[in-house]
Amino acid sequence: xxxxxxxxxxxxxxxxxxxxxxxxxxxxxxxxxxxxxxxxxxxxxxxxxxxxxxxxxxxxxxxxxxxxxxxxxxxxxxxxxxxxxxxxxxxxxxxxxxxxxxxxxxxxxxxxxxxxxxxxxxxxxxxxxxxxxxxxxxxxxxxxxxxxxxxxxxxxxxxxxxxxxxxxxxxxxxxxxxxxxxxxxxxxxxxxxxxxxxxxxxxxxxxxxxxxxxxxxxxxxxxxxxxxxxxxxxxxxxxxxxxxxxxxxxxxxxxxxxxxxxxxxxxxxxxxxxxxxxxxxxxxxxxxxxxxxxxxxxxxxxxxxxxxxxxxxxxxxxxxxxxxxxxxxxxxxxxxxxxxxxx
Numbered sequence: 001x002x003x004x005x006x007x008x009x010x011x012x013x014x015x016x017x018x019x020x021x022x023x024x025x026x027x028x029x030x031x032x033x034x035x036x037x038x039x040x041x042x043x044x045x046x047x048x049x050x051x052x053x054x055x056x057x058x059x060x061x062x063x064x065x066x067x068x069x070x071x072x073x074x075x076x077x078x079x080x081x082x083x084x085x086x087x088x089x090x091x092x093x094x095x096x097x098x099x100x101x102x103x104x105x106x107x108x109x110x111x112x113x114x115x116x117x118x119x120x121x122x123x124x125x126x127x128x129x130x131x132x133x134x135x136x137x138x139x140x141x142x143x144x145x146x147x148x149x150x151x152x153x154x155x156x157x158x159x160x161x162x163x164x165x166x167x168x169x170x171x172x173x174x175x176x177x178x179x180x181x182x183x184x185x186x187x188x189x190x191x192x193x194x195x196x197x198x199x200x201x202x203x204x205x206x207x208x209x210x211x212x213x214x215x216x217x218x219x220x221x222x223x224x225x226x227x228x229x230x231x232x233x234x235x236x237x238x239x240x241x242x243x244x245x246x247x248x249x250x251x252x253x254x255x256x257x258x259x260x261x262x263x264x265x266x267x268x269x270x271x272x273x274x275x276x277x278x279x280x281x282x283x284x285x286x287x288x289x290x291x292x293x294x295x296x297x298x299x300x301x302x303x304x305x306x307x308x309x310x311x312x313x314x315x316x317x318x319x320x321x322x323x324x325x326x327x328x329x330x331x332x333x334x335x336x337x338x339x340x341x342x343x
Contacts, residue, residue: 032077048304050120057124091144
């Protein structure tokens, strides 16, 4: 399947890459599903399962994981997720589920999380050369009721099921009326279903992750340009870049100009060298997923979507060597966690 010796590729891997791949071990369950975050063993994210599976498929092609084991868990994760999804969701997936794939009662049914799940699964199967599984994934994708969440040719963000004593067949969803019509990650929903999309609203001041997600799956020059402009916008506004949605000292934070992701900057550094200047400016560990500038706080928890999106782009853009040349080898996450426990 793979033309280069697995052992040879493994020896070529940087310590940073080995560390990142090892961090997935605490995020993936035995049934292949991926936790939303390492510290919560009860909550799975459908997007995390898609992105995490895609990341580990890359790791398998690079000799850092057994392709057979990765394939088995990929297949099981897909089947568990699809089997547990209620019929009334019409193929669309809940953002959050329990460890067996059953939707959390509070979770919205999300168009973007569904797209990230399916695209991650498809790309993983392609990388692993699993044509039969790929066909199964695409077959289930084609069963999704696309029209159910479209209005005037644009996808809604999703819907949720309110608390209602009525029988399930009589319950009515509440639709989330916000539309994916801007220069954000919603682009991937249209690409999943091979639909044309032109955003009506062009913004470069979103959290940086929204420009990364499309580039995980598609080498789209529009989003490459948007990412570059977004980085420059932050540099001009704040004197540094890396502001994104991630964990902060007070929990998950959508946007705080003081909260940055060195790991995200590492992922884009080979394509946009200015991103690495922030890592140098603050002498940051490039493998840290979140850093709060005023206090120097760093996260010791991993979010699957943050780790997976960064790892995939580090691989796709051949960025590990670039990061190492600029910053030197970082300490590992295991060392950081051990030091925090000691203190």
